[in-house]
Every structure is written in C-alpha cells, then in structure tokens.
Amino acid sequence: xxxxxxxxxxxxxxxxKFNVYLLIFVLGACSTDSPxxxxxxxxxxxxxxxxxxxxxxxxxxxxxxxxAPGASLAITHQDTGKEFSVQSDEAFxxxxxxxxxxxxxxxxxxxxxxxxxxxxxxxxDIAQLTWMGQAPTKYFKGGSRVLTDGKNAGLxxxxxxxxxxxxxxxxxxxFAEKTQIDSLVLGVLLDTGAWIFPTAxxxxxxxxxxxxxxxxxxxxTAWPSEGPQHQFVTLPVSLEAKSIELKFSPQNLPExxxxxxxxxxxxxxxxxxx
Amino acid sequence: xxxxRQFLNTSMTLASAAFIPPLAWCCSEEDxxxxxxxxxxxxxxxxxxxxxxxxxxxQDCHEMVQTKNGDLYLLTNHTRNNVLVYSLDGKLKNAWGTxxxxxxxxxxxxxxxxxxxxxxxYERHQVFKTSLSGEILMVIDAPQDVLAYKDxxxxxxxxxxxxxxxxxxxxxxxxxxxxxxxxxKGQLVHVFGGYGxxxxxxxxxxxxxxxxxxxxxxxxxxxxxEQQAVKRFSLEGEHLQTLSLPGAHICRxxxxxxxxxxxxxxxxxxxxxxxxxxxxxxxxxKVVSCPGASFxxxxxxxxxxxxxxxxxxxxxxxxxDRDENLYIAQWNSGNTYPIKLERx
Numbered sequence: 356x357x358x359x360x361x362x363x364x365x366x367x368x369x370x371x372k373f374n375v376y377l378l379i380f381v382l383g384a385c386s387t388d389s390p391x392x393x394x395x396x397x398x399x400x401x402x403x404x405x406x407x408x409x410x411x412x413x414x415x416x417x418x419x420x421x422x423a424p425g426a427s428l429a430i431t432h433q434d435t436g437k438e439f440s441v442q443s444d445e446a447f448x449x450x451x452x453x454x455x456x457x458x459x460x461x462x463x464x465x466x467x468x469x470x471x472x473x474x475x476x477x478x479x480d481i482a483q484l485t486w487m488g489q490a491p492t493k494y495f496k497g498g499s500r501v502l503t504d505g506k507n508a509g510l511x512x513x514x515x516x517x518x519x520x521x522x523x524x525x526x527x528x529x530f531a532e533k534t535q536i537d538s539l540v541l542g543v544l545l546d547t548g549a550w551i552f553p554t555a556x557x558x559x560x561x562x563x564x565x566x567x568x569x570x571x572x573x574x575x576t577a578w579p580s581e582g583p584q585h586q587f588v589t590l591p592v593s594l595e596a597k598s599i600e601l602k603f604s605p606q607n608l609p610e611x612x613x614x615x616x617x618x619x620x621x622x623x624x625x626x627x628x629x
Numbered sequence: 630x631x632x633x634r635q636f637l638n639t640s641m642t643l644a645s646a647a648f649i650p651p652l653a654w655c656c657s658e659e660d661x662x663x664x665x666x667x668x669x670x671x672x673x674x675x676x677x678x679x680x681x682x683x684x685x686x687x688q689d690c691h692e693m694v695q696t697k698n699g700d701l702y703l704l705t706n707h708t709r710n711n712v713l714v715y716s717l718d719g720k721l722k723n724a725w726g727t728x729x730x731x732x733x734x735x736x737x738x739x740x741x742x743x744x745x746x747x748x749x750x751y752e753r754h755q756v757f758k759t760s761l762s763g764e765i766l767m768v769i770d771a772p773q774d775v776l777a778y779k780d781x782x783x784x785x786x787x788x789x790x791x792x793x794x795x796x797x798x799x800x801x802x803x804x805x806x807x808x809x810x811x812x813x814k815g816q817l818v819h820v821f822g823g824y825g826x827x828x829x830x831x832x833x834x835x836x837x838x839x840x841x842x843x844x845x846x847x848x849x850x851x852x853x854x855e856q857q858a859v860k861r862f863s864l865e866g867e868h869l870q871t872l873s874l875p876g877a878h879i880c881r882x883x884x885x886x887x888x889x890x891x892x893x894x895x896x897x898x899x900x901x902x903x904x905x906x907x908x909x910x911x912x913x914x915k916v917v918s919c920p921g922a923s924f925x926x927x928x929x930x931x932x933x934x935x936x937x938x939x940x941x942x943x944x945x946x947x948x949x950d951r952d953e954n955l956y957i958a959q960w961n962s963g964n965t966y967p968i969k970l971e972r973x
Contacts, residue, residue, distance in 0.1 A: 391661030391971075392673035398939040401900025421899050423937035424923070464938065468901060582902075 398465040426461035478627035487525040494519030508624040519622040544622035546583040561596035669918030677969035690958035692735035693948035704735035725763035734788035751785035777805035802835040821866035829868040836881020876933040885949035887912040892944035896935035903942035
C-alpha cells in the first residue's frame with residue numbers, strides 16, 4: 356500500500372475507533388445508576404497502629420501495619436489541631452501529650468475507621484506494686500508488671516496486657532519515699548458485648564499514715580457508642596504517703612446493658628499516679 | 630473463533646480507552662471499582678442477589694453451588710427458606726426448606742446424572758442428602774459408636790465432600806474436629822483428624838472438598854480455619870501436606886477448573902473485625918489473587934494476608950460460575966444477600 360493511502364486508511368480507522376470510544380464515553384458518562392460498586396463508596400480497612408509507649412517522654416515511635424498499599428495515615432493531634440501525614444514506610448515520632456486521632460486515607464476511597472491513641476505525661480515512679488490477697492486467676496496473664504509497663508494492651512480482652520476481675524481486689528503501691536499524690540489515672544476497657552464495663556468503687560488508703568483519711572471514688576464512664584474502647588479515667592486524690600492501698604470493687608452492669616444487674620468485669624491497663 | 634475471554638479482553642480495552650486522559654476526570658471516581666490481582670480481577674455487583682427480605686429473608690448466608698443448568702443454590706440458616714434458588718441474573722426461581730436451623734454446608738454431587746445436595750446442620754447434629762427440590766433422600770446422625778460422639782450434641786458438621794465412588798466425607802468443624810468417612814449407603818468406614826495442633830489434626834476443620842485436578846490421584850483438601858491453613862489428606866485419611874496462609878481464616882476450598890478459591894472469613898490483626906476477603910490459588914498452590922486484600926506475587930512464607938478494602942464483611946463461601954464470575958455468601962453480615970464479582 357502506498358504511504359498516502361496507508362495514512363488515509365489509518366486516519367479513517369482511527370476516526371472510526373475514536374467515534375466508538377466517544378460513543379462509549381458518552382453512554383458511560385450518561386449512566387448515573389451503574390450497578391457496580393465504585394471506589395468512593397468503599398472504606399479502607401482499619402490498620403493496626405502501635406506506639407512504643409503511652410507516655411510522651413523518651414522516644415515514642417508510631418508503627419503501622421495492615422495498611423492498604425498506597426494508603427497513608429492522617430494523624431490529628433486533637434488538643435492542638437496539628438495534622439500530620441505519614442506514609443506506610445515512614446517512622447513517626449509522637450512528642451506531645453494529648454489525644455491523637457489516626458486513620459488510613461487514600462483517594463478516592465472512604466477513610467478507615469478512626470483510631471485514637473492518647474499520650475500521657477510520665478507519672479510518679481513506683482518502687483513496688485503488689486497484690487494484696489489473691490490476684491485475679493483468669494485475666495492476669497501478664498502478671499503485676501503490665502499495669503505499669505507503659506504499654507497499651509490491645510483491644511481484645513484476651514490480650515495479656517489486661518488485668519481483669521469481676522470481684523473485689525486490692526493492690527499495694529510503694530514509692531521510694533513519702534510522695535504527694537494528686538490524682539490517679541486508670542486505663543480501662545469498655546467492651547459491653549463481653550460484659551466488660553468500668554463501673555467500680557475505688558478506695559485509696561494511705562498505708563503508712565492511718566491518720567490520713569481514706570478517699571473513696573466512683574469509677575464511671577459514658578456508655579460506649581461503638582466497639583471495644585480503651586479509655587483513660589482520672590480520679591482526683593489528695594494524699595501524702597510512701598505506700599497506698601487501692602481497693603477496687605467492681606459493681607453491676609448498668610442499664611441499658613442486657614445483663615444489667617449482673618456483675619460487670621473491670622479490665623485495667625494502665626495505672627498511673629500523678 | 631474468539632474465546633469469551635478474548636472477547637471480554639477486547640471489550641475491556643475499548644472501555645478503558647473511552648476513559649483515557651484528559652477525559653478521565655469526570656468519571657474516575659464513578660468508574661466501577663476493580664478488585665483482585667493479575668488475571669483474576671473483578672467488578673463488584675453488591676445488589677446482585679438482593680430480594681425482598683419480608684418475603685425471602687436470610688440470616689447467615691453460608692454456602693452456594695451452581696447446578697448443571699446454571700442455577701445457583703444458596704443455603705441460609707433462616708428457616709423461612711433455607712434454600713434460595715437464583716438464576717444467573719440474580720432473580721429468584723425457587724425457595725424451599727424450613728427444617729434446617731443450623732444449615733451450614735452445601736455440597737453438590739452428580740449421582741449418575743442426577744444432581745443431589747448435601748446439607749450439614751450443626752444445630753440438628755445431622756447431615757442430609759436432598760434432591761434439588763428439597764426432598765430428603767438420606768440422613769446421617771452422629772456416630773454414637775465413636776467415643777467423641779457419645780453425646781450426639783458434640784457432632785456439629787460443617788461440610789461434606791463426596792468422592793467419585795460415592796464415599797461421603799463429613800468435616801465436624803464445629804464439633805470434635807474429626808473427619809468421618811462413610812460409604813455411599815451411609816455406613817461409617819473411617820474416622821481421622823480430631824482436635825489438636827499436630828499435622829493430622831485440626832482447629833476448626835471447617836471445609837472439605839475432593840481435589841481431582843490435573844489427573845492427580847484424588848485427595849482431600851480440608852481447611853483448618855483457626856490455624857489459617859489448608860491440609861491435604863489421602864482419601865484414606867493420611868496427612869500429606871499443610872499449606873499455610875498466615876492471616877487468612879479460610880472457610881472452605883472450592884475447586885473450579887485448575888484453581889482453588891477460598892472465602893476468608895476474617896483477617897488476623899486488622900482493626901475492624903469484619904475483615905474478610907477472597908483468596909485464589911492456582912494449580913501449583915500458589916496464591917494468584919486476593920480480591921479485597923493484600924497480595925504479593927511471590928509472597929514469602931510469613932507474608933500476612935489481610936483485608937485492605939472493606940468490600941466484604943464476613944465472606945463464608947465463594948461459588949464460581951461457568952464464566953468464572955464469583956458469588957460471595959456472607960456470615961453475620963446484616964442479613965445481606967450474596968454479592969456477585971464479575972470477572973474482567
């Protein structure tokens with residue numbers, strides 16, 4: 356075929372193809388009720404985000420796994436509104452105390468569920484933590500140390516980082532020297548489906564100074580609107596002591612739980628004293 | 630003559646060409662999402678099997694099979710209609726069954742030209758052979774001469790597989806984790822497996838099928854869902870091989886042509902519990918696609934399979950039709966009907 360004819364043939368063929376493409380495009384563009392699922396209606400899976408510690412002191416590295424390829428993490432420091440973007444292969448250091456909201460993002464997909472990580476200031480140094488009487492038998496896999504190891508337990512109550520009980524228990528805490536105690540922060544699990552709800556009476560007693568009054572507090576949290584949550588609750592205390600006793604008495608499940616009136620399980624991690 | 634796949638590939642090329650830049654901007658977010666990898670990629674039809682729930686309700690959609698005439702049979706544990714029969718276009722053709730509260734496993738077998746269904750019911754602790762219209766042809770009860778089943782309620786069968794000679798294999802995946810072999814008349818022949826972590830044992834022997842691919846000696850593929858593995862046994866019950874799929878809680882193996890398809894109920898480690906996906910292996914037991922999940926072409930042994938997109942909740946079975954489209958039945962997913970994945 357001559358080059359001129361060949362060129363004319365190719366242009367003709369090309370125009371026909373273009374017309375076909377254009378027709379398909381127009382038909383596609385006019386179609387508003389496609390039966391197919393589109394990307395922007397699909398949510399990214401929730402990644403697994405871990406931090407080295409729950410404290411803002413020292414090097415606190417955030418690591419992520421189970422992130423969709425091409426997705427990144429959008430991190431917002433709730434207290435200041437600062438926003439950060441972290442790629443999957445990047446290391447990210449958390450430096451400020453407060454609540455971080457974290458989710459996976461990738462256009463055009465819907466962002467993943469939001470995860471929350473709270474970084475707390477370091478508490479008083481605890482010289483010794485001991486159980487007074489029988490320690491919980493079932494949910495005590497990590498032993499005493501996990502209550503003050505600075506690491507978050509996972510959201511499953513079976514994670515060895517949790518200490519759980521549905522009957523009263525007591526803990527003795529000893530400092531190196533007489534210490535002013537202003538407050539107690541308790542990390543607690545809310546998992547109502549597993550009858551885990553932090554409703555308890557907490558009694559704090561100075562063991563080495565019987566003249567000081569015993570402080571009684573009620574541990575309560577708002578009813579959770581979604582799945583398992585790890586919350587931190589602050590209980591004000593005003594004591595000066597070298598040793599204190601913390602007595603926890605789990606109470607009954609409140610309304611509207613289907614097991615209302617039955618004993619609630621109290622799961623703790625972690626215990627911080629300021 | 631062009632094959633169907635060639636025709637589809639040509640159509641896809643034309644369709645893709647229609648959205649080449651700079652025209653892509655107006656439709657990119659509205660284009661069908663395509664999931665999967667390599668040659669196994671799919672568009673998603675979420676409403677394919679949707680019915681009027683007030684008339685034809687479902688609870689858990691446990692399993693699906695396709696009969697010779699192309700109809701798709703769905704098994705649900707809703708006793709208003711345990712079996713829903715769909716045509717390929719997602720229209721309901723028939724509904725039957727009110728007696729299977731623990732309807733779980735659905736296996737199709739061609740018995741000398743006549744197709745029959747095998748239904749396991751873990752609440753009734755029985756296995757049923759039925760006609761395609763629901764007539765009960767045989768019932769297998771808990772084998773009380775087996776020590777583990779002195780109490781019949783310990784028999785919680787999840788799946789059956791029928792060998793070419795008619796031998797019946799029952800996986801007791803919610804019970805004592807045994808695999809029970811019966812002759813075609815329903816007489817117990819052999820028991821193997823059991824609960825444990827040894828090669829020949831199971832933690833959740835959930836699904837079972839006969840593997841006759843590539844003219845090999847027929848063998849059994851049995852999933853150990855909690856162990857995230859599939860195990861191969863001889864028809865006599867000898868353990869031959871364990872294939873590990875870290876992170877993937879696989880339900881049952883489904884062999885179609887040279888591939889083996891798995892619905893994955895959930896992923897290990899993902900933040901949302903409803904973290905299922907689909908996994909496809911080729912004839913060499915190599916994972917070739919994971920619609921809705923992470924994938925590597927040459928994954929190392931410890932590569933973690935996990936959901937990346939929340940397309941599915943808890944997939945419980947995958948049915949492959951003759952055009953290699955997939956139908957995903959889901960457990961505990963808000964009484965939803967099966968999703969169709971249209972192969973591209």
